[in-house]
Amino acid sequence: MKENFIWKDPQLHKDILEMEDIVTENTEDEIYNLIIKNVEKIGDDFYKYEFVKVHFLNCKFEEVSFEKCWFKEIIFENCQFNHCSFKNTDLQIVKQINSLHRNTDFSDSTFHFVHFLECNMKYSNFNDCKINGFKSDKSDFNSTFFANSTIVHASLKKTSFCLADFFLTPLNKIDFSDSDIEGIVISENKSELKGIIVNSYQALELARMFGIIIK
Structure with missing residues (x-):
């Protein structure tokens, strides 16, 4: 990540209201300033x-659709997502902490400042995404899909991308x-x-992909 790139984290209000449901009688497709627990x-x-x-704290979602939603200054903490869809979604300044995703579909979405901390993202789909500001710490992206995407300003620490699909996604300066x-x-x-x-170890492994034999 470039030194002049200023990272942004979610800034939530101190007087935030706590609820145990997403939709109420007063909800009109707009949800602001809440702890959903x-x-x-x-x-x-x-x-x-x-x-x-x-x-979002300690929440569980199964086969739930968040398609074409807009998320801004959001924290997902200790949440589970099973076969959920975030397709064509705009996520701005989103932090995921210790969350589990099984086959989550983020394809065709736009990310600005997304941070994954100790998350399991196996088999998630990030194909055809535009990602500006991608941070990951101690997370698992094994067997995920990042095909035909753009990723700029990435910061990766102790993150696994084993068998991840980066087909036609430039990895320049990442x-x-x-990891x-x-x-x-x-x-x-x-x-x-x-x-x-x-x-240096990774360089040797990548060299084999070019058919280079190293003695």
Whole structure:
């Protein structure tokens, strides 16, 4: 991440209201300034909802749709998502803490300042996404899909991308040296690797993809 790139974290109000449901009689597809705690939803549809300054805490979602939603200054903490959809969603200044995603679909979405801290994102779909400001600490992105996406201003620490699919996604200036990229999927001409930053061990592994034999 460039030194002149200023990171943004969610700034929630101190007098935030706590609720144990997302939708109330007063809800009109706009949810602001709330702690949403211990919610369990199955099969619900929040199409085009707007969430601003919301803290989701200990929530469980299964086959829930958040398609074309707008999330701004959001924290997901200790949440679980099973086969949920965030397709065509705009996520701005979003932090996920110790959250579990199973087959979550983020495809065709736009991210500005997204931070994953100790999250499990296995098999999630980030295809065709535009990501500006991507931070990950101690998270698992094994077997995820980042095909045909753009990623700029990334900060990765102790994160695993084993078998992740980066087909046609430029990895220029992304520092993977503190992460695991074993078995990543790229195109035949390997153009995705131009400008990638890796450690010496990773460089040896990537060299084998070019058919280079190192003695």
